[in-house]
Amino acid sequence: xxxxxxxxxxxxxxxxxxxxxxxxxxxxxxxxxxxxxxxxxxxxxxxxxxxxxxxxxxxxxxxxxxxxxxxxxxxxxxxxxxxxxxxxxxxxxxxxxxxxxxxxxxxxxxxxxxxxxxxxxxxxxxxxxxxxxxxxxxxxxxxxxxxxxxxxxxxxxxxxxxxxxxxxxxxxxxxxxxxxxxxxxxxxxxxxxxxxxxxxxxxxxxxxxxxxxxxxxxxxxxxxxxxxxxxxxxxxxxxxxxxxxxxxxxxxxxxxxxxxxxxxxxxxxxxxxxxxxxxxxxxxxxxxxxxxxxxxxxxxxxxxxxxxxxxxxxxxxxxxxxxxxxxxxxxxxxxxxxxxxxxxxxxxxxxxxxxxxxxxxxxxxxxxxxxxxxxxxxxxxxxxxxxxxxxxxxxxxxxxxxxxxxxxxxxxxxxxxxxxxxxxxxxxxxxxxxxxxxxxxxxxxxxxxxxxxxxxxxxxxxxxxxxxxxxxxxxxxxxxxxxxxxxxxxxxxxxx
Amino acid sequence: xxxxxxxxxxxxxxxxxxxxxxxxxxxxxxxxxxxxxxxxxxxxxxxxxxxxxxxxxxxxxxxxxxxxxxxxxxxxxxxxxxxxxxxxxxxxxxxxxxxxxxxxxxxxxxxxxxxxxxxxxxxxxxxxxxxxxxxxxxxxxxxxxxxxxxxxxxxxxxxxxxxxxxxxxxxxxxxxxxxxxxxxxxxxxxxxxxxxxxxxxxxxxxxxxxxxxxxxxxxxxxxxxxxxxxxxxxxxxxxxxxxxxxxxxxxxxxxxxxxxxxxxxxxxxxxxxxxxxxxxxxxxxxxxxxxxxxxxxxxxxxxxxxxxxxxxxxxxxxxxxxxxxxxxxxxxxxxxxxxxxxxxxxxxxxxxxxxxxxxxxxxxxxxxxxxxxxxxxxxxxxxxxxxxxxxxxxxxxxxxxxxxxxxxxxxxxxxxxxxxxxxxxxxxxxxxxxxxxxxxxxxxxxxxxxxxxxxxxxxxxxxxxxxxxxxxxxxxxxxxxxxxxxxxxxxxxxxx
Numbered sequence: 001x002x003x004x005x006x007x008x009x010x011x012x013x014x015x016x017x018x019x020x021x022x023x024x025x026x027x028x029x030x031x032x033x034x035x036x037x038x039x040x041x042x043x044x045x046x047x048x049x050x051x052x053x054x055x056x057x058x059x060x061x062x063x064x065x066x067x068x069x070x071x072x073x074x075x076x077x078x079x080x081x082x083x084x085x086x087x088x089x090x091x092x093x094x095x096x097x098x099x100x101x102x103x104x105x106x107x108x109x110x111x112x113x114x115x116x117x118x119x120x121x122x123x124x125x126x127x128x129x130x131x132x133x134x135x136x137x138x139x140x141x142x143x144x145x146x147x148x149x150x151x152x153x154x155x156x157x158x159x160x161x162x163x164x165x166x167x168x169x170x171x172x173x174x175x176x177x178x179x180x181x182x183x184x185x186x187x188x189x190x191x192x193x194x195x196x197x198x199x200x201x202x203x204x205x206x207x208x209x210x211x212x213x214x215x216x217x218x219x220x221x222x223x224x225x226x227x228x229x230x231x232x233x234x235x236x237x238x239x240x241x242x243x244x245x246x247x248x249x250x251x252x253x254x255x256x257x258x259x260x261x262x263x264x265x266x267x268x269x270x271x272x273x274x275x276x277x278x279x280x281x282x283x284x285x286x287x288x289x290x291x292x293x294x295x296x297x298x299x300x301x302x303x304x305x306x307x308x309x310x311x312x313x314x315x316x317x318x319x320x321x322x323x324x325x326x327x328x329x330x331x332x333x334x335x336x337x338x339x340x341x342x343x344x345x346x347x348x349x350x351x352x353x354x355x356x357x358x359x360x361x362x363x364x365x366x367x368x369x370x371x372x373x374x375x376x377x378x379x380x381x382x383x384x385x386x387x388x389x390x391x392x393x394x395x396x397x398x399x400x401x402x403x404x405x406x407x408x409x410x411x412x413x414x415x416x417x418x419x420x421x422x423x424x425x426x427x428x429x430x431x432x433x434x435x436x437x438x439x440x441x442x443x444x445x446x447x448x449x450x451x452x453x454x455x456x457x458x459x460x461x462x463x464x465x466x467x468x469x470x471x472x473x474x475x476x477x478x479x480x481x482x483x484x485x486x487x488x489x490x491x492x493x494x495x496x
Numbered sequence: 497x498x499x500x501x502x503x504x505x506x507x508x509x510x511x512x513x514x515x516x517x518x519x520x521x522x523x524x525x526x527x528x529x530x531x532x533x534x535x536x537x538x539x540x541x542x543x544x545x546x547x548x549x550x551x552x553x554x555x556x557x558x559x560x561x562x563x564x565x566x567x568x569x570x571x572x573x574x575x576x577x578x579x580x581x582x583x584x585x586x587x588x589x590x591x592x593x594x595x596x597x598x599x600x601x602x603x604x605x606x607x608x609x610x611x612x613x614x615x616x617x618x619x620x621x622x623x624x625x626x627x628x629x630x631x632x633x634x635x636x637x638x639x640x641x642x643x644x645x646x647x648x649x650x651x652x653x654x655x656x657x658x659x660x661x662x663x664x665x666x667x668x669x670x671x672x673x674x675x676x677x678x679x680x681x682x683x684x685x686x687x688x689x690x691x692x693x694x695x696x697x698x699x700x701x702x703x704x705x706x707x708x709x710x711x712x713x714x715x716x717x718x719x720x721x722x723x724x725x726x727x728x729x730x731x732x733x734x735x736x737x738x739x740x741x742x743x744x745x746x747x748x749x750x751x752x753x754x755x756x757x758x759x760x761x762x763x764x765x766x767x768x769x770x771x772x773x774x775x776x777x778x779x780x781x782x783x784x785x786x787x788x789x790x791x792x793x794x795x796x797x798x799x800x801x802x803x804x805x806x807x808x809x810x811x812x813x814x815x816x817x818x819x820x821x822x823x824x825x826x827x828x829x830x831x832x833x834x835x836x837x838x839x840x841x842x843x844x845x846x847x848x849x850x851x852x853x854x855x856x857x858x859x860x861x862x863x864x865x866x867x868x869x870x871x872x873x874x875x876x877x878x879x880x881x882x883x884x885x886x887x888x889x890x891x892x893x894x895x896x897x898x899x900x901x902x903x904x905x906x907x908x909x910x911x912x913x914x915x916x917x918x919x920x921x922x923x924x925x926x927x928x929x930x931x932x933x934x935x936x937x938x939x940x941x942x943x944x945x946x947x948x949x950x951x952x953x954x955x956x957x958x959x960x961x962x963x964x965x966x967x968x969x970x971x972x973x974x975x976x977x978x979x980x981x982x983x984x985x986x987x988x989x990x991x992x
Contacts, residue, residue: 015516015803018845020885032895043903064903119932216903247906250913250920253886254894287921294929298837299922300882307511308886328929333942334868335927337833338875341794345841346882349514363932372830379834386796386842389516390749390804398750399528407539407560407712410743417746424746425783426795431831433790433824436615436859446829 007172008138008381010094011101014389017314017351018307026311029253033261033312034069036216041066042265046220048227049269056272067265075268081317083235083278086203088194089171089465094141096235096280097319101353101387102141103380105134106325106361107175109148109368113332115452115459119367122148128165130360130373132462133455135170137377139384140359142207143170145177147360148368154488159183160479163190167475171465176206176234181224184208186482188232193474204235204278207354211284212240212262214247218269226266230273237321237354238266239282243295244305246288252301256308259283267318280354281313281320286364295364297326298339303346310350321354322347325376327362332372332448336362340376348387355380371451374458378430385426394420430454503668504634504877506590507597510885513810513847514803522807525749529757529808530565532712537562538761542716544723545765552768563761571764577813579731579774582699584690585667585961590637592731592776593815597849597883598637599876601630602821602857603671605644605864609828611951613944615863618644624661626856626869628958629951631666633873635880636855638703639666641673643856644864650984655679656975659686663971667961672702672730677720680704682978684728689970700731700774703850707780708736708758710743714765722762726769733817733850734762735778739791740801742784748797752804755779763814776850777809777816782860791860793822794835799842806846817850818843821872823858828868828944832858836872844883851876867947870954874926881922890916926950 021029041064044050050060056075059066082097094102112122115129130147134140146162153161159177166174167190176187187206195205208229210222229236240262242248248255263281270279285302286295296302306322313320326343329336340361347355357365358380360373394416401416411417417424430450432439443449517525537560540546546556552571555562578593590598608618611625626643630636642658649657655673662670663686672683683702691701704725706718725732736758738744744751759777766775781798782791792798802818809816822839825832836857843851853861854876856869890912897912907913913920926946928935935941941949 016514018512018514020511025886025888028891032891036895036898040899040902213904215898215901215905215907245913245917245921246908249894249897249907249910250916251887251890251894252920253888253891254898257891257895258898289923289929290917290921291923292930294931296921296923296927296929298878298927299924300878301921303841303882304886328927329943330928330932330935330940331942332830333944334828334830334833334871335943337830337835338837338871339833339927341834341837342841342875342878345799345838345845349841349845364929366932375830375834379838382794382796382838386799390521390800391747392521392749394747395524395528395749395753398745398747399532399753401745402532402711402750402754403536405711406536408709409711411711411745412742414745417741420746421741421786424748425741425786425792425797427785427787427792428795431792431794431824431835432826433785433792433860434788435790436826436862439826444826446827447825447831448829 005136005138007092007141008384010141011384011387013099013101013351013387015349015387017310018349019311020304020307021311026315029257029260029308029312030315032257033264034072036258036261037067037072037265038069040216042262043217044223045217046223049223052272067268072264072268075271076264076316076318078271078276079267079279079318080276081319083204083319085173086205087171087173092172094173096353101355103139103324103358104142104354104356105140105144105147105359105373106357106368107144107147108365111367112148113367113369113371115370115455117371117448117452121151123152124150124161124165127162128169129459130368131165131169132459133373135172135465136458136462137359139377139380142173142175145175156486156488157483159186160482163187164475164479167194168467169464174206176208178208178210178222178225180221181228184225184228188228188234190475190478193478194471200232200234207235207237209237209239209282210266212266214240214242214262215258216262218266226270227273230270230277233274233277235278235280236270237280237282238263238270239284239321241284242286244287244301245290246293252304256305259309260312281318283309284323297328297364298342303342306346306350306352310352319353321356322350322352324355324358325361325379326357328364330363332362332369336372341379344379344383348383370455371448374451374455375430375447378428382426382428501632501634503588503637504880506637507880507883509595509597509847509883511845511883513806514845515807516800516803517807522811525753525756525808526811528753529760530568532754532757533563533568533761534565536712538758539713540719541713542719545719548768563764568760568764571767572760572812572814574767574772575763575775575814576772577815579700579815581669582701583667583669588668590669592849597851599635599820599854600638600671600850600852601626601636601640601643601855601869602853602864603640603643604861607863608644609863609865609867611866611948613867613948617647619648620646620657620661623658624665625955626864627661627665628955629869631668631961632954632958633855635873635876637668639668639670641671652982652984653979655682656978659683660971660975663690664963665960670702672704672725674704674706674718674721676717677724680721680724684724684730686971686974689974690967696728696730703731703733705733705735705778706762708762710736710738710758711754712758714762722766723769726766726773729770729773731774731776732766733776733778734759734766735780735817737780738782740783740797741786742789748800752801755805756808777814779805780819791824793824793860794838799838802842802846802848806848815849817852818846818848820851820854821857821875822853824860826859828858828865832868837875840875840879844879866951867944870947870951871926871943874924878922878924
């Protein structure tokens with residue numbers, strides 16, 4: 001039986017959220033963040049932003065913007081609480097915000113583990129492979145952008161080819177590069193080709209990410225890219241980049257107060273740029289080993305902070321982003337599994353909407369693994385099923401089966417079982433539950449080997465989603481023109 | 497620096513519980529379970545139990561006991577909601593019930609993966625190894641009983657040596673064998689030697705487990721062993737053994753209704769045997785692959801059912817048991833990590849009290865792995881830290897650090913960081929977060945190899961907790977006498 005590769009619809013999270021703070025504690029974080037914004041202020045290392053803030057009535061001293069609590073709350077009040085995303089295949093449109101969540105693969109890996117599990121520098125062809133896999137994975141709602149960094153292309157031209165690859169090999173929504181303001185404009189121009197300029201004005205089709213430099217700094221590159229997205233009415237993730245203990249206090253609650261202040265300052269700025277434009281409360285969250293300085297994944301404090309950040313985002317009625325299925329392992333061993341699953345369970349129960357880095361992330365983001373990409377996608381499907389919650393539609397029928405079967409009987413042949421077994425219990429394809437004898441007979445493979453075989457099968461079966469040839473030509477012409485215009489030498493920009 | 501091997505105190509769970517059912521849905525399950533108990537009834541395959549039930553006023557027809565809802569609710573109302581466990585080292589006493597939870601290692605494995613990761617039949621010496629490790633793991637609050645089955649001993653005498661090993665190599669609480677009524681009596685006689693008979697009368701020192709045969713059957717061996725524990729006032733787990741879809745309806749809500757009816761019937765029976773004796777709402781929960789019949793671990797439905805069962809146990813104000821860190825993988829690969837961590841996160845957030853099978857379980861319980869035992873124990877410590885919840889005691893100091901450091905600074909040298917870094921963020925010992933260069937320099941080891949090295953170090957450092965030589969002699973004499981009395985040929989009894 002061929003696997004069903006239909007994309008799952010937007011996750012409507014049916015489980016209650018985990019809220020470890022009482023309303024007073026939420027308010028305590030909220031007020032602490034507003035105090036930070038008023039008293040300490042936030043550095044916007046960008047003349048345009050400083051000028052914008054002055055015009056908006058903020059108290060600007062050199063590069064530090066002191067934000068009055070009333071101004072912040074007024075500004076963020078115009079951010080839409082929900083976003084409807086439009087894919088080039090409209091059957092793959094998704095919703096974000098409230099109880100609606102989507103799974104998005106990892107991005108930004110400078111290395112990959114390839115189809116033979118070799119760790120090496122990725123190429124644009126490898127990126128296409130990941131876009132194809134993202135296209136085929138039912139639980140992934142988006143194909144992202146530079147899942148791996150195409151090292152065979154000059155930095156200055158990469159964003160063009162990355163964007164094209166996102167658009168070409170998958171018909172799901174995708175992310176847009178924000179490595180510079182001009183790069184962001186290129187991405188949005190290409191979106192305008194794919195969807196039409198006026199379509200962008202009224203429909204979210206891509207997502208940009210703007211990382212903050214914690215503590216309390218936003219830089220020119222990120223702000224410029226953010227503005228490009230804001231002006232075209234495309235959503236941006238406002239993501240403080242938190243390495244807990246290194247660039248925040250060594251304590252979860254004050255770290256969240258700082259992160260919340262940082263997110264609010266950028267979210268407020270999006271509304272200075274364009275009132276009513278979509279924006280997403282973001283963050284990248286790690287904790288740091290105080291012994292080595294290394295970032296860690298799946299730690300208890302990351303889970304707790306995700307629960308808390310969810311409460312803050314809901315306090316402001318904003319859609320929010322987190323990072324899913326992170327791992328610090330160098331290989332797809334049990335460590336990667338434990339870390340990734342702990343992260344996923346916490347973020348699903350935190351109620352996060354934009355579940356970035358949902359597939360492939362290992363080695364603290366230094367590589368994307370094909371094997372892990374495939375396994376993570378299946379684990380996301382398991383998480384999706386859990387988060388949907390409990391089905392009650394066949395409760396009475398199930399109880400009738402209890403009466404039919406009676407003490408000491410079994411259910412395997414019962415009509416209710418026959419009618420419901422396919423949907424009743426999730427059966428993972430990559431997780432082996434056979435006997436050890438069967439497992440040995442099949443070659444004693446670990447899940448990594450099974451996943452790589454699965455990836456090979458999927459890629460062999462991949463069918464490219466049809467792209468209008470006229471648009472395809474127009475996109476290629478755009479890339480050719482911009483490649484001529486943009487000097488081939490540039491600085492490397494990273495994004496997480 | 498030598499690792500701190502002090503046992504963590506009872507987990508006081510500070511996170512809210514995940515409750516996917518509204519009060520009406522809890523009531524719907526409750527009423528459905530009572531309907532099952534009244535109308536379908538439960539088979540007690542045991543003449544003594546049938547006689548007890550008749551005397552208690554139940555409607556007994558052949559072996560089927562129909563339980564009036566009023567009788568069930570009256571009986572379970574006398575079960576203590578909390579249990580204080582006493583260890584032979586009183587600094588390792590723990591509490592169970594309400595928000596108090598304990599981690600207990602796996603039991604019942606017929607195979608093991610040893611210190612070289614070879615899968616083989618275990619011996620009584622191997623069991624001692626696991627008891628030593630359980631003794632040394634801070635997050636484990638108990639040493640359990642037959643973590644692995646000592647295959648080198650005749651079945652009929654195993655319970656004696658297993659119990660002695662539990663008592664000898666660890667001074668934490670332990671579990672008591674329930675493989676037959678007489679075996680249970682032996683365990684309790686040995687507990688009376690270790691603690692004194694009248695101490696048992698007023699203090700919980702061990703835990704028995706009684707598995708049900710779902711659907712709706714309790715057998716003579718389990719009921720006889722249960723009575724032995726009830727009479728000596730020692731807690732029993734009343735555990736329906738659920739393979740969802742095979743011995744329950746293929747649907748989570750009616751499956752929980754059946755499981756709840758089964759648990760209530762045994763819990764009620766404990767109070768027929770001895771009013772007021774401690775008992776724990778138990779279950780073993782798996783879902784079954786409808787393709788192969790294989791039990792699965794870490795599936796979304798297991799998580800959902802754990803959330804639901806927690807709500808039912810709280811509805812009755814009863815302490816409850818679940819299974820933690822289960823895996824179906826044949827080796828300690830990423831599958832085992834994903835499955836185990838998904839299970840742990842769900843059960844911690846379900847509010848379960850007695851977290852059995854918290855370390856070592858893989859291959860659907862067919863083996864206990866030394867490597868996984870050590871890794872799971874560390875993951876339990878991570879889960880413990882998460883479940884403790886958020887610390888607020890240094891919130892104002894943390895905010896003061898934000899003001900001190902200001903935009904663009906860093907926290908590594910700040911006094912608040914210096915004072916708090918050791919407790920602020922959990923740093924796993926077995927999870928590698930170093931750079932790939934460092935990891936390669938250290939031999940490119942996966943977490944399994946690191947765990948086996950760690951296990952070797954721990955066992956080399958193990959110090960046996962002092963046992964009163966007079967009691968030790970008395971225990972040995974008891975075993976010698978009973979070994980003479982019990983014929984060496986017997987049927988194999990399993991327990992999960």
